[in-house]
Amino acid sequence: MRVDVFKIPQAGPDDVSGLHHLIQSGAIAPQQIVGVLGKTEGNGCVNDFTRGFATQSLKVYLAKYLSPEAIQEIVFVMSGGTEGVISPHLTVFTRQPDDPQRSPRLGLVLGTARTRPFLPREIGTMTMVTTVAAAVQEAIADAGAAAEQIHFVQIKCPLMTASQRSSQAEVVQISSYQSMALSRGASALGVAIALGELSLNDLQEPDIAHNFDLYSGVASTSAGVELQNCEIMVLGNAPCTSAYVIGHSVMDHALDVEAVRQAMAQTGQGSDRMVQILAKAEASPTGQILGRRHTMLDDSDISHTRMARAVVGAAIASVVQDPMIYVSGGSEHQGPPGGGPVAAIACLDE
Incomplete structure (x- = not known):
């Protein structure tokens, strides 16, 4: 392709x-x-x-x-x-x-897939994890790639609204905002299962949005009220005639710009060839960054996901000198706690 x-x-x-x-x-x-x-x-x-x-x-x-x-x-x-x-x-x-006038080389491939719609009670459960994992495998096949060739998996996933919670036979003891984290986390763990980063034996339902030692190094999940299923896009490198290539790394914390440079270096292209940076952002749940206390989790006026996007966005933009970057907040099971995956797409020299 x-x-x-x-x-x-x-x-x-x-x-x-x-x-x-x-x-x-x-x-x-x-x-x-x-x-x-x-x-x-x-x-x-x-x-x-x-x-x-x-x-x-x-x-x-x-x-x-x-x-x-x-x-x-x-x-x-x-x-x-x-x-x-x-x-x-x-x-x-x-x-x-593929362009018949070009010789195949290692370049950007893309695959997509969708899950079935989820019932509100399934959001953030093992049912969601396994359903997403199966769909991610479908997307990898659609890309014509192997799991080890995938550098970024973007998922849009649903959340549970207040009206949906009240319609359940049993009272659901989570807020709509909490359901976003559960949905993102379960979707990310589904990516980890699909790519072999984790096995189902590693995971139990209480781990979802709690045991953050379990994570994917390439998952990026974003929850919203605008859909009930998951829409999935996988990006990787495989022999093709694309004029683009992707690399990735994992940020250990919100200021880890070295990981951004590593993702860029993986493409084999100079900074002037970068087309897009894709990243996840999170306020460290430890309340610390580089050994210093942060207050993002204690501010009742502004959501910590908003603060994290601002911080990570500024850090990445300072490296690539371009503020038109894709930074998504809330990185439950997407990279280590306080960090997140980052990918760089570059244009290959013609």
Whole structure:
């Protein structure tokens, strides 16, 4: 396959002008769009409607070119929260058959999959873990890659709203916000199972969103109210004719810029060839960073996920000198506690 990557600035969640320009110029063929990652300027919490607004705007626009069935096949992952210097934008991935004029080389491949819708009571359970694991394996097969060739797995997962909790036969003793963490965590553990980073024997249901020694080094999960299933995109390197390549590393803490440089170095390309950085962000649950106390978990006015995005976004932007980066908050079982996976996509020298 040949995968292409387009990073598009947005003036607002409903701004499709940049995508429109690329389609009108012929740079993007709507029929080849397989995934869209977005950073929208909401709060990234339960009531962040910028995610759904952005997705709806994209679907309405693409309906000019594609059938409802074709639009349904596109993976839309909108991550809310552009705190600090993070700039709102879209990253559009297209896929087409290999270019016969090019010789295959190790380059970016992409696969997608979806789970069935989850019942509210299944969110954050072993049922979710195993269901996600099976779907991730489907996405890896769709990418034509092996598990060890995967560098980043992006999942959009559901959460449980207050009305859904009240409709359950048994009283559910978690908040909507807590359900986001459980959903992200179970989805990430599903990635770890699918990639062989963990085995099912390593994991019990009480571990989910509690035992953070269990994690994936490539999972990135983002919860939202705008869907009930999980939408999955895997990114890796395999022989193909793509003009892009991906590398990854794991940040041990929110200021671990050396891990960002390691991910970039894995691509074999210079900093001027970097197209996008994808990362997870978390306020360390220990209340410490580099041996110093932080207060992100104690602030009742601002969610710690918002603070973490601002910190990690600034740290990464300082390395790549570009604030248009994808940083998602809440990294339960995504990298070590207080850290998170980071991936770099670069354009290969032609």
